[in-house]
Amino acid sequence: MAEAGTRTPGLAPWNNLEGKIVMVTGASSGIGRDLCLDLARAGCRVIAAARRTDRLRSLCEEINGSGPSQRSAVRSVAIELDVSADEPSIAASVQRACDAFGRIDGLVNNAGVRGFVCLKIYINNVVFPKQVMALELGGSNIRVNAIAPGLFRSEITAALMEKEWLNRVAEKTVPLRTYGTLDPALTSVVRFLIHDSSSYVSGNIFIVDAGVTLPGIPLFSSL
Template sequence: FNTNLRGAWLVSKYVCRRMRDAKQGGGSVINISSAAALNRALLPGSLAYASSKIALDMVTKIMALELGVDKIRVNSIAPGVFKSEITENLVQQKRFHNAVFKAVPLRTFGTTDPALTSVVRYLIHNSSQYVSGNVFIVDGGGTLPGVPIFSSL
């Protein structure tokens, strides 16, 4: 909870003060949430993690409300299952691999580049000047309601 919520909030608070004081016309804050904060990605044993990430999504929205006057945009990215150093051993387990492939319509794991980096590039670019207070879900469709485990097509 301290890292996922408090740490992100303290860093954002410091950075936003610097953005405001620089008088450069705003900026962009991007919080990294998780699909675990969404109703379709609830897992047993994830109480602290999921709670901290959904709280971070709310912090994102409140910060967007409060900092909009300073032209500071605040958004969040909620990734699904990604191949990374943290998940390396997990994604290699056949049982986990099969479960993800049944639940994720795109039938693959995400990778940080380009899946996450492309969203980050968009959010820091001037083309997103009217985008604030949103949670961008990058999960291969895994949090869609009604994901078919068996297809009739």
């Protein structure tokens, strides 16, 4: 993927996210991990959260070892977080996340966590609660948007993505005839939502699926 600086900044200012501090839950694999790497490439400092801290540490090492020398040495920290844990445990993880860089500008809630008080932008992959949250948090100047992804390669989809018949499904039912790749399909939308260009955008669902949900009923009989 191109580095932030090699894109056209005038046309896509969200490709420079220098100064933003973003937390990603579910960061130890799949979509969350790739988003962490992409946000770091765009200049963000990244708080990577999940249960498997060994994976998070290796992700942070990759990010911290890859930046230009003028950037702060520590650009990513790992936070152990289990979103299914009890409230005090989650609160402790959230506090450590808030303390890591002193504030959090954006949360990509890829694994689903609640209870943040140090936040400006919230991106969820669960569609329903975000509308209520956008209403409730707007007064605190927190934007809430959801991304509804199509099919992307990750740990949970790896075996499915190997199936030969899946390509026939794409050819016959997916309007854009592809499942696309996480980068740039999802990364570009997340960058936009983190950037101040989207400061008037809240309460939206961004369906990023090559149009796969448009036909309504999959045309299995014609496959």
